[in-house]
Amino acid sequence: MAMLRAELTRRGLDGFVIPRADAHLGEYVAADCERLAWLTGFTGSAGMAVVLGTRAAIFVDGRYTLQVRDQVEGGLFEFCHLTEQPAGDWIAEHMSAGQALGIDPWLHSERQVETLRAAVEKAGASLAFQDDNPLDTVWADRPPAPSSPVVAHPLEYAGLAAADKRAQVAGELAKRGAGAAVLTQPDSLAWLLNVRGGDVPTSPLPLSFAVIHADASVRWFLAPAKATAAIRAHIGNEVTIHDPGELGPVLDELGLAWKTVLADPGTAASWIFQRLRAAGATILERSDPCQLPKACKNSVELAGARAAHARDGQSLVRFLAWLDREAEARARAGNPIDELEAAEKLLGLRGENALFQGPSFDTISGAGPNGAIVHYRVEEASNRPLGLGELYLVDSGGQYLDGTTDVTRTLAIGEPDAEARDRFTRVLKGHIALARVRFPQGTAGNQLDALARYSLWQAGLDYDHGTGHGVGSYLNVHEGPQRIAKAPSHAALEPGMIVSNEPGYYKTGAYGIRIENLVAVVESPAKSAGEKDMLAFETLTLAPIDLRLIDPALLVPDELEWLNAYHARVRAAHRAALDAETAAWLDEATRPL
C-alpha cells in the first residue's frame, strides 16, 4: 500500500482506482490480474478499491459485506456498500480541487469512466488515464500472464464451421453499415473461431482480442505462446494471428481508413473507445455481434447438451444414492460426511465421465446454515458436517467437450420438518411453473420471473437472486443476453438458448433451498387449430428431486403430473447403466407421487 502510494506520487497522481477486472471486463479473471485481491486481500468476484493519499475504501455488494470484513484490514480501508455508498460519492467527498485520480482505461467500461469522471469533476479534480498500471510496477511477485495453448473445438461439438460463423457475423456488420467490429469477450472469440483454451479457472477460455472485418476476415491478437502449429492450421487463411501489442495500431488503421467500427459499450474497455476515437473511426455502439448467435445453440450443440446432461445426471444419481445410503447412518455413528467430502465425492464421480474437462465453477456444498449463504464456497475453515435433520444444498457443474452443466439439489439429511417441506414445495412449485410455461416469441426472461416466485410470495417469502442465467456450450456457465430476473430486459428468449431455472429460499442462520435445472428454449408448435406456435423450455438436467422434502398436498394435479413425468424421464435415462443397488435406489427416489 505504501509502495503503491509512493508510485502514485512519483506519477503525480493523488489517487488510483483498482476494480476487480481484467481487460475483458468479465467474470473470469486470471491470477496476474487479481490486483484487488493482491492489494486488499479481498477475493470476492466483484468489488473495487479507491486509494487516495491518506485514505482508501473498498466497495463490495451485499453478497460480500461479511467476507470483506474477514479478509481486508479495516485500518487501511473503509468498507462501503457498492450501491448504497457508491464509489463516486466517496471520491467526490474525499478528493480536492486540482487533484488527479489515476485510472487504467483497460479495466473500466465507458460507462464506469463517465461515472468516475462525474465524481472527480464534482470535487474539481480530474481523471488521469495511465498507459500502464501503477500497481503492476510495485507488484513484485506478480504471476505471469496465463499462456495455455489454444486448442481446436471440433465441428462434432461446435456444429457450425468457424468460416460459416465468421460469414454470419460479417453479414450482421454489413447490415449495420460497419466495416469492422472489435471483439473483446473471450467466449465470443472462442465461439467464433471454434477454439478453446485454459487461461482462467473453470471456463475453457483463451484470453485474447480480435477484429473481425466486413469481409469475414479476422485479425486475432493472441500471445504467440498460445498459438500452436495445430491451431494455426485449424483457423485457416482468413484468420491471421498478431501480437497483442498490435491491437492499438490496427485500431489506428481502421480510424485512418474512416471506417465505422462496432464496439460493445457494455463489455469493451474504455481504452478501445479512446483509441478508436483518437484514430478518427466512427464508433457504432452495439452489443457484441457474437453474443446472440453464440447464445442460440445450434442442433449439434443442443444434442451435445442433452448428452452431457445425461452423463452428468448419472454421476449425480450415484452421488445422491451414496449420500442417501451414508449420510444419515454416518451422522448417527458420529462420523458424519462433511461439505468438503461430499463435494470431492461428487467431483470424483463426474471425473469418471467421458469428455469431462473439469468443474464449470467452484462447487457450492453447504450444510445447514451454510446453505443459506448464496455464494458460499466451502473451505477448511467453514467446513460443516451434514447433520441429522439438516438440509444440504449442493450446486455444481461440469465442463464437457459437448456441453456445460450446472445443477443444484437440496437434500434432507434424516427427516425434514414441516417448515422445510413447505418452503421446499413452494420453491418446487416455482420451478415447475417455469419448467412448464409456454410463451410467445418475443418474451424476455424478466416477464417470466414472477412465475417462479408466486408461491413463495403468497407466503411472504422471496429470494434475493435472479431465477435464471444463460449457460454456454462448453463455455461460460454464465453468459448473456438471456436471463430470467426481476430487472427489465429487452433480450427475448430465443430457440436454442440455454438458461438455468433455479428458484430458491434462504433462511439466514438456518438453511438454504434451491432447485436448479438447466433448460433449453425450444419451439412448441400449436396443438390445435386457432392456437399460436409458442416457445417452451426443455429441461436438460436429469437428476431426482428429493421426495422427502415435498408436501404433495401443496401441489395441484398439473404440478404432480410434471414431477412424475420428470422423474420417469430421469429413471429411463439412467436406470440401465446403474448397478442393482443404485437402480433400486433410483426407483424409490423417482417413484410417482
Place this chain on the structure above:
Amino acid sequence: MAMLRAELTRRGLDGFVIPRADAHLGEYVAADCERLAWLTGFTGSAGMAVVLGTRAAIFVDGRYTLQVRDQVEGGLFEFCHLTEQPAGDWIAEHMSAGQALGIDPWLHSERQVETLRAAVEKAGASLAFQDDNPLDTVWADRPPAPSSPVVAHPLEYAGLAAADKRAQVAGELAKRGAGAAVLTQPDSLAWLLNVRGGDVPTSPLPLSFAVIHADASVRWFLAPAKATAAIRAHIGNEVTIHDPGELGPVLDELGLAWKTVLADPGTAASWIFQRLRAAGATILERSDPCQLPKACKNSVELAGARAAHARDGQSLVRFLAWLDREAEARARAGNPIDELEAAEKLLGLRGENALFQGPSFDTISGAGPNGAIVHYRVEEASNRPLGLGELYLVDSGGQYLDGTTDVTRTLAIGEPDAEARDRFTRVLKGHIALARVRFPQGTAGNQLDALARYSLWQAGLDYDHGTGHGVGSYLNVHEGPQRIAKAPSHAALEPGMIVSNEPGYYKTGAYGIRIENLVAVVESPAKSAGEKDMLAFETLTLAPIDLRLIDPALLVPDELEWLNAYHARVRAAHRAALDAETAAWLDEATRPL
C-alpha cells in the same frame, strides 16, 4: 386539403404534420383540437398525418388499420402502419433537399420533434416551427375552445387539502434542486388544486397549464371564462390565475432568474422546452411531480373508490339480471336485445346512482364478433343483436364524485359451447392469479403481467393488449405511472394505486372475452414469523362473473376458493338493496361452485 396546401405555400412550407393531439399531449382531446379528424375524417384515438405538396399519408396503429380505410379517402392519403412504416421513413423518402416541414411545437413532445428532425435531415430538409397552426387558419367552422366552468373538488372526496398537496410537490422540487415546475397535464392540475372541469368528454378535466414554485405558490394559466368567483375563493391566495397567453412570459421570467425548472419530456410539449431553453433556464427533465402522489390514492380516496364501486356494482347486478331475464327469451322471440339497447340500459341504471356524473369512457358493447374488436365502439351502423349461443362483452364505467369505475363482463347468451368455456376459464385463471398475488415492495407491473397470461399461453393463446392500466380518482380512467403490461417498466406498484385487472381472449370474427375488475394496491402484512410484509391487490369491483362460462374442472382449489369468496362479497354487498326477484337472481348467479 387544397386550402391547407395553399396556406402552407403562403407560409413557404413544403409540408406539415398533423398529429392527433392537443397542447397537453394526452388521450383526451377537445373538439377544437380534433384537427386530424377534421382534415382526414379519421376519428381514432391515436394517429398522425403528414401532408406534402403532392402527396400525403396517414399513420395509424394496428387497432385502426381497418377503421382508417373506412373513414379516410385513399385517393388523398396513403395508409401507413405507425410502427412498421414509421412517419420518419416516409418523410425521409418523400422530402427533398432544401425543403421545410412545418410543425406545431405545441402538439409534439421533444422526442417526437427529434424523430422528425432526424427524418427531414436525412432528406436534407429542415423543420420549421409554426407560431400558430396553419390548419386552424383554413378551418372555417372550427368549434370554439371548451370553456366549462371549473368546480371545486371537495375535501370529503379529495382527502387532502390543495395547500397540503402544493406543499408536498414543492418539497419534491426543493429536494431535486428545482425552483419551479411546469405542469401541463390537466389531471395533474385537477389533482393538485382539488378542482374538476368539463372541457373534454368522459373525464372531468379543466384544460389549463400551471407553474408551481418551490415556495408552493402556483401560477395557473386558465381561460378567464372558466374561473368562477367560487373557484377563485376555493383556490386561496397562493394560487393566482393568469391568462393562458402569459405562460410564455412567465417561462421567460424563470429563465431570466436562472432558475432550474422541472419539465416532463414524456408529456410536456416541445414548445415548453424551446421557450425555457431560449430564456436561459436550466431544465430538469423528470416526470411530472404530481403524477406519483396523484396515483397513490389516500385513505379518503380509497374509501370513495370502495363506495363508488359498491353503487356501480349494484347497477351492474341489475343490468346483468335484466339481461339474463330478457336476452335469451327475446332472442327466441325474434326481438333480440341489441348492443345499443344494452349499453343504454346500463347507462340508465348507472344514472340512478348517487354522485354519478357520467360514463368514464364510451361503453364497449360488443356481441359475437364485435366483442373481438378490442376498441369497439357501438354505433348504429355496426349495431348487432345479442344472438343465441353468442358471447356478449360489455366494458363500461362511471365517473362518480368519489371515484372512477371501469368494469368488463362477458356473458353467455343462451348456452355457451365448450371452446368458449375453456377460453373464458383460462382468462379467469389469469384474472384470479393476479387478484390473489402478493408481491414485494418495488415490484413493477410488468413483472406480474405473465401471471395473467400463463393459462392462455399453455393453450397457445394470448391477448394483444396490456393487462392493467392505472385509474384516477374521479379523474382519468387511464393514468400512469402504474401499469401491468409486457413492456419493461421502472414504476413500482405502490400502496393506494388503482389499476385494472383485465386479461382477455379474442377470436377474430367470432367472439371476445374479457374479465375486468379494478384493484387497489394495499399492504399485506406478514402472516407469521419469518415472513416479509408484502403488497397485494384489493379487488374493488363487485359484480358477478358468469358461472355458465366457467369450467370448474380447470380450476384448482385456490382458484375456486377465490371465486366463491369473491361472489360471497358481491352477494353481501348488494343483496339487501335489491328487490326480491333480483336478489334471487344474484343468489343463483353467485352460488358457490
